[in-house]
Each structure stands twice: as C-alpha cells, then as structure tokens.
Amino acid sequence: MSQTFTITVLPGDGIGPEVIEQAIHVLKAVEKLEDVTFTFEYARLGGCAIDEDGTPLPEETLEKARRSDAVLLGAVGGPKWDNNPAHLRPETGLLGIRKALGLYANLRPAFMLDCMVEVSALKEEVVRGVDLMVIRELTGGLYFGEKKRYKTENGEVASDELIYHEYEIERIVRRAFEVARLRGKKLTSVDKANVLESSRLWRKVVDRVAHDYPDVELRHQLVDSCAMELLRWPKQFDTIVTENMFGDILSDEASMLTGSIGMLPSASLADGNFGLYEPVHGSAPDIAGKGIANPTATILSAAMMLKYSFGMERAANAVEKAVHKVLNSGVRTADIAKSKEEAVSTKEMADKIIAAMHEVYVQA
Ligand SMILES: NC(=O)C1=CN([C@@H]2O[C@H](COP(=O)(O)OP(=O)(O)OC[C@H]3O[C@@H](n4cnc5c(N)ncnc54)[C@H](O)[C@@H]3O)[C@@H](O)[C@H]2O)C=CC1
Ligand SMILES: CC(C)CC(=O)C(=O)O
Ligand SMILES: [Mg+2]
Numbered sequence: 001m002s003q004t005f006t007i008t009v010l011p012g013d014g015i016g017p018e019v020i021e022q023a024i025h026v027l028k029a030v031e032k033l034e035d036v037t038f039t040f041e042y043a044r045l046g047g048c049a050i051d052e053d054g055t056p057l058p059e060e061t062l063e064k065a066r067r068s069d070a071v072l073l074g075a076v077g078g079p080k081w082d083n084n085p086a087h088l089r090p091e092t093g094l095l096g097i098r099k100a101l102g103l104y105a106n107l108r109p110a111f112m113l114d115c116m117v118e119v120s121a122l123k124e125e126v127v128r129g130v131d132l133m134v135i136r137e138l139t140g141g142l143y144f145g146e147k148k149r150y151k152t153e154n155g156e157v158a159s160d161e162l163i164y165h166e167y168e169i170e171r172i173v174r175r176a177f178e179v180a181r182l183r184g185k186k187l188t189s190v191d192k193a194n195v196l197e198s199s200r201l202w203r204k205v206v207d208r209v210a211h212d213y214p215d216v217e218l219r220h221q222l223v224d225s226c227a228m229e230l231l232r233w234p235k236q237f238d239t240i241v242t243e244n245m246f247g248d249i250l251s252d253e254a255s256m257l258t259g260s261i262g263m264l265p266s267a268s269l270a271d272g273n274f275g276l277y278e279p280v281h282g283s284a285p286d287i288a289g290k291g292i293a294n295p296t297a298t299i300l301s302a303a304m305m306l307k308y309s310f311g312m313e314r315a316a317n318a319v320e321k322a323v324h325k326v327l328n329s330g331v332r333t334a335d336i337a338k339s340k341e342e343a344v345s346t347k348e349m350a351d352k353i354i355a356a357m358h359e360v361y362v363q364a
Contacts, residue, residue, distance in 0.1 A: 005310055006039045008068040010061065010097075013047040013090060014283025015293035015346075016074020022295035022350030023072060023302040029354045030306065030315045033361050041068060045097060046076025046090035046283075056093025062100055065276075070309040071101070072302060073278035078285045086147065090283075099139050103268035103276050104168065105175045106136040106247065107304070110254035110264060115328045119259030119336045122231065130257050132237040133183060135176040136247025138268055140168045141198070143244050164198045164243065169205040175269075176241035177213040184238035186217045190226045190246055202243065223250070230254060251280055260335040262294025265301035267308050275309045277301040287334075291345045294333040296323055299353060322356035 009024065011017035027038050043061040050056050065071050076090035086092055112120070112130040120127045145161030180187040189206045191199035203220055210218045223246045229236065230250065234257050242250065255261040264280040279297030287293055300323060307316035331352050337343035
C-alpha cells in the first residue's frame with residue numbers, strides 16, 4: 001500500500017526559499033520512483049514571519065509542524081532584522097520551534113568525498129577520508145538560559161545563563177553512544193570542564209552512561225583543544241557529542257574541512273521518528289536572490305528526513321549516491337567551483353542530482 005507523509009516546509013529567509021525549492025523537486029522525484037506520496041504544507045518562520053505575522057514563530061506554523069510527520073527548513077535571518085529586540089529576531093523563532101518540538105538531538109555529519117579534496121582549504125592528506133558526525137545538544141545551554149541586560153553607574157551589563165539539567169545531558173549522550181555504536185565505535189565528548197560547572201556535570205553524566213556502552217571507546221576533550229585538533233588531524237574523530245553552543249561552532253568549523261558549508265546537512269531529532277531537517281548554513285544574505293547558492297546541504301537534509309523520519313533507506317541512499325555522482329562528474333556551484341565561469345546555478349545543480357537519481361534507481 002502506498003505510504004503518505006505530511007511535510008511542513010519552512011523556506012525562511014535569504015537563500016532559504018531558493019535551496020528549499022530544489023529540495024522539494026528532489027522529493028517530488030522520489031515520489032515518482034517510490035510508492036510514496038508527500039503532502040507539502042508551507043508555513044512561515046523567521047524574518048518573513050516577523051514581516052507578515054508580527055512574530056518569528058506564528059502559532060499556525062507550530063500547529064502545522066506538530067500535525068506533520070517531519071519539517072523541512074531552509075534558513076532564517078538577515079540584516080533587515082539584525083537590530084530588532086530578541087523577541088522579534090528570526091533566530092528566536094528557530095530556537096523556539098526547536099524547543100517546542102523537543103528537537104534535542106542535532107546530527108551534523110561532515111564527510112569528504114575524494115572528488116572534493118581539492119576544494120578544501122586544508123592539505124589533501126589532512127582531509128582525504130574525513131567522515132565524522134557532530135552530535136549537538138539543541139534545546140538547552142547558553143542559547144536557552146535567562147538573558148539579562150541592565151544599566152549600572154559603570155555602564156551596561158549583559159548576561160546569558162548557561163544551564164543544563166542532568167536529564168538533558170543524559171538523553172543526548174545516550175543518543176550519541178547509539179550513533180557511535182553504528183559508526184566507528186569512537187565517541188569524543190567535548191566540554192570545558194576545566195572552567196565550567198555545567199561541563200563538569202556533563203562529564204560526570206557521560207562517564208556514567210558510558211558503562212552501558214563498553215563497546216564504544218570514549219574520550220573527553222576540552223573544546224579549545226578539539227577546535228585545534230579538528231584542523232590538525234580530523235581523521236582522529238568519528239562521533240563527537242557536545243553541548244549547544246560548542247556544537248554550533250565546531251560543526252561550522254567541520255564544514256570547512258569538506259570545502260563549503262553549502263554541502264552539510266543536519267537532522268534535529270526528537271524522541272521517536274519526528275525530526276526537523278535543515279542545512280547547517282544560514283540564510284547567506286551576501287548571495288541571496290542570485291540563484292547561485294549550493295542546494296546540496298538542503299537536498300542531503302531531505303535525504304536524512306527520508307532515512308530518519310520515514311524509514312526510506314533506499315530512497316535516502318539514492319539521493320546521497322546521486323549527489324556523489326554529480327560531484328564526481330565535476331559539476332560545481334560557485335562556492336565549490338574553481339572559477340565563476342565553470343559554476344552552475346542552484347537549479348542546474350538540483351536538476352543534475354535529479355537526473356542522476358533516475359540513473360541510480362535504474363542501476364539498483
Ligand atoms: N539555521 C539557520 O537558519 C541559521 C541562520 N543563520 C543566520 O543567517 C544569517 C547569515 O549568517 P552568516 O553568519 O552569514 O552565516 P551563513 O551560513 O548564512 O553564511 C556564511 C557564508 O557561507 C556562505 N554560504 C552559506 N550557505 C551557502 C550555500 N548554500 N551555498 C553557497 N554559499 C553558502 C555565505 O554566502 C557566507 O559567505 C544570520 O542572520 C544568521 O543569524 C546562521 C546560521 C544558521
Ligand atoms: C539560532 C541559530 C541561528 C543558531 C545556529 O547558528 C545554528 O543552529 O546553526
Ligand atoms: Mg550555526
């Protein structure tokens with residue numbers, strides 16, 4: 001019997017709508033190749049919602065997301081809203097939807113394809129074969145703690161509270177051990193336990209949970225040293241688990257191992273099958289509206305959705321294989337091309353991926 005899934009689509013701002021349009025084309029191609037129907041429910045999040053609805057996260061958006069099987073997001077934000085107060089910032093909408101949907105586990109894979117080695121700013125021997133997964137806690141920590149801003153006689157003061165509950169650490173760490181078990185069985189837990197009390201609790205919980213995973217090799221590493229080692233010898237890492245802000249920063253850093261942030265997908269998962277899928281990158285206002293953004297990160301995020309939320313492993317593999325095939329054949333958007341002349345547009349890149357998907361299915 002044919003399966004039906006409802007997907008809430010949040011194009012967002014900047015290049016968000018451009019890359020989302022192409023990911024939707026890919027999902028429509030999957031519908032033709034598999035016995036599945038996707039219903040796309042569009043909604044607003046971020047700057048576009050501030051402009052239309054007066055809030056970055058309208059209740060209607062949240063309701064649609066809750067009723068759906070998964071959410072696909074472009075990106076939010078832009079200079080237009082940069083000076084708004086916190087409650088009227090696009091990013092506040094993104095944080096709000098992550099929290100409201102319980103999306104505490106953010107999986108951010110970073111992988112280097114052989115054909116992309118030359119694109120990285122790092123030496124070939126450093127990046128060839130890189131294949132790691134950053135697992136970032138997504139609904140706690142500094143981004144969600146109480147914010148204060150007040151004036152004193154010595155000038156203004158601002159503070160952001162970094163707070164973690166034991167249960168929040170335990171659930172992300174368990175998830176990370178499970179993921180590491182299915183990958184290279186090596187988990188690096190990243191913290192700042194030499195300074196932060198929240199990191200000392202983090203480390204204690206990690207050590208306790210580790211007893212349940214004796215087959216996974218565990219290492220603790222301080223975040224500053226991890227940032228350095230990621231560039232010195234990234235192949236030492238398999239799975240990394242860390243708190244919200246460290247994960248945000250380290251995953252952007254990891255993206256540059258692979259050449260461009262336009263390549264890297266992510267899955268933000270709740271318990272069960274529900275998830276929100278989005279590229280690691282932001283709304284890239286510097287290239288928005290030009291039709292040159294790399295849609296690969298969003299297309300691969302859609303592939304993660306097929307795998308994690310819909311159990312469509314074959315279709316997910318086909319999308320990934322198609323992306324590899326197209327990159328192998330030398331097709332490049334501007335961010336990964338050697339010259340502007342050889343770069344293809346956002347749409348051309350997606351069209352090539354869709355054509356390659358058909359070939360992959362025929363061969364399978
Ligand atoms: N998940 C989200 O919605 C996120 C939103 N943002 C927001 O995005 C806005 C811009 O932030 P930035 O710091 O500039 O980060 P960004 O990730 O949007 O852009 C950084 C650089 O990477 C390039 N880039 C990003 N995605 C690309 C793609 N698909 N193809 C080709 N090049 C790409 C951009 O052109 C820019 O030079 C801000 O308002 C920020 O708050 C930032 C990160 C995540
Ligand atoms: C709230 C977001 C803009 C944080 C971010 O940079 C991300 O999730 O990658
Ligand atoms: Mg980020």
